[in-house]
Amino acid sequence: MSPRNPLTLFSKTVPALGALVCAAVVATSPVPAAAQDNSEARLRRAEAEIRALQRAVFPGGDGRFFEPQITSDGAPSSTVTTRTPSTTAVTDILARLDAIETQLQRLTALTEENTNALSNMELRVAALEEQRSAGAVTTPSPSGATPQPSNEPIATNSNLAAMSDGASDGSEDAQSAAAAGPSAERLAAVQEITKPQTDDAGDDEYSYGFRLWNAGFYPEARQQLASYVEGYPDHSQISYGRNLLGRAFLDDGMPEEAARWFLRNYQADRTARRAPDSLLFLAESMIAMGDTRRACIALSEFGETYPAVATGRLADQYESNRRRVTCDG
CATH class of the missing domain: 1.20.5 (Single alpha-helices involved in coiled-coils or other helix-helix interfaces)
Structure with missing residues (x-):
């Protein structure tokens, strides 16, 4: 039709x-x-x-030709209402996806900012800890006060001859000097190093050892630090104490004894604050002993275990040690 x-x-x-x-x-x-x-x-x-x-x-109900007979209120209407097409389900989904993507972008940006802030905080905390340890030595006495010697004498004929760490440097000259005893000048200089007196006895023992090491009195520092490590094995500064004891040997030209303490500190707790330092000093001790193979092993493990420290706080020392040896691969 x-x-x-x-x-x-x-x-x-x-x-x-x-x-x-x-x-x-x-x-x-x-x-x-x-x-x-x-x-x-x-x-x-x-x-x-x-x-x-x-x-x-005139089909189609066009308002140009006639008005609708019935409106929403039941009365004749002189106007024609144009309906706005409603949004489809696909349109709603796309709008929601756009909102989710925007939120993900904001969350990603906030995560990156927080990560950078945490990294900066870790570096600042490490620097503050270094300053705290150094402050035990550089803190001056009150104006007009005379440093008081410790009640426990350190440099004497007996305690220098038998150090509590039980290690010797293997040098006949050093053994002869220890048997002869320290000079009067050395005794006076050691007695000028005051021992802290605070509520934390363990921290006092460690800080005193640090002061002796910082002043260059390595035998006395080894004795003091060995006493601290033995007497306070669970102290909060124990990782610092073992590491510094190794340095007291290394700085005194005894890399073999130093390596033992560095390895012990690293193996005791690899997450401790001075564990990465001990591993890097272990490599340095191996270099001093001429053991390139073990030095390379220590350096490789340091780079793999502590990548953030290797590129941050200890980056200069790490690169310096790497330049001193030639490692395969």
Whole structure:
């Protein structure tokens, strides 16, 4: 069936419209009162038929030709409401995905900022700990006060001859000097190193050993630090004490004894604050002993175990030791 031609339909309906108009005119002419009610009903029916013809001639409900019969409030409306197409499910999903991606970008940026902040804090804490240890030596006495010697003498003929660490340097000259005892000048210089007196006895013992080592009194420092390590094995500074004891040997030209303490400190707790230092000093001790193979092993393990320290706090010492040896691979 072919679609209707609006022009044909219009030509067919025009006569009907004319007839209806005539009927409407006749209905509005003066009539007796008894016939007025019937005429009103016929007029309403004619208007309804005209609207029906309008819809047939002009399909689609276009507001340009006729108004909608019923509105939301039940009254005739003179305006046509245009509906806004609602968003589809795909549109909602895309909008939510965009919001999630934006949040992920912000979280990623915050994570990177926090990581950098933590790295900077670790470096600052390490620097503060170094300053704290150094402050035990550089803290001056109150103005006008005379440093008081410790009640426990350190440099004497007996305690220098038998150090509590039980290690000797293997040198006949050193053994002869220890047997002869320290000079009066050395005794006086050692006695000028004061021992701290605080509420933390373990920290006092360690700090005193640090002061002796920092002043260059390595035998006395070894004795003091060995006493600290033996007497306070669970102290918070024990990793510092074992590492510094190894340095007291290494700085005094005894790399073999130093290597033993560095290895012991590293193996005791690889997560301790001075464990990376001891491993790096172990490599330095091996270099001093001419053992290139073990030095390379220590340097390799240091770089693998402590990559952040190897590129941060101990980067210069690490690179310096690497330049001193030639390692395979």
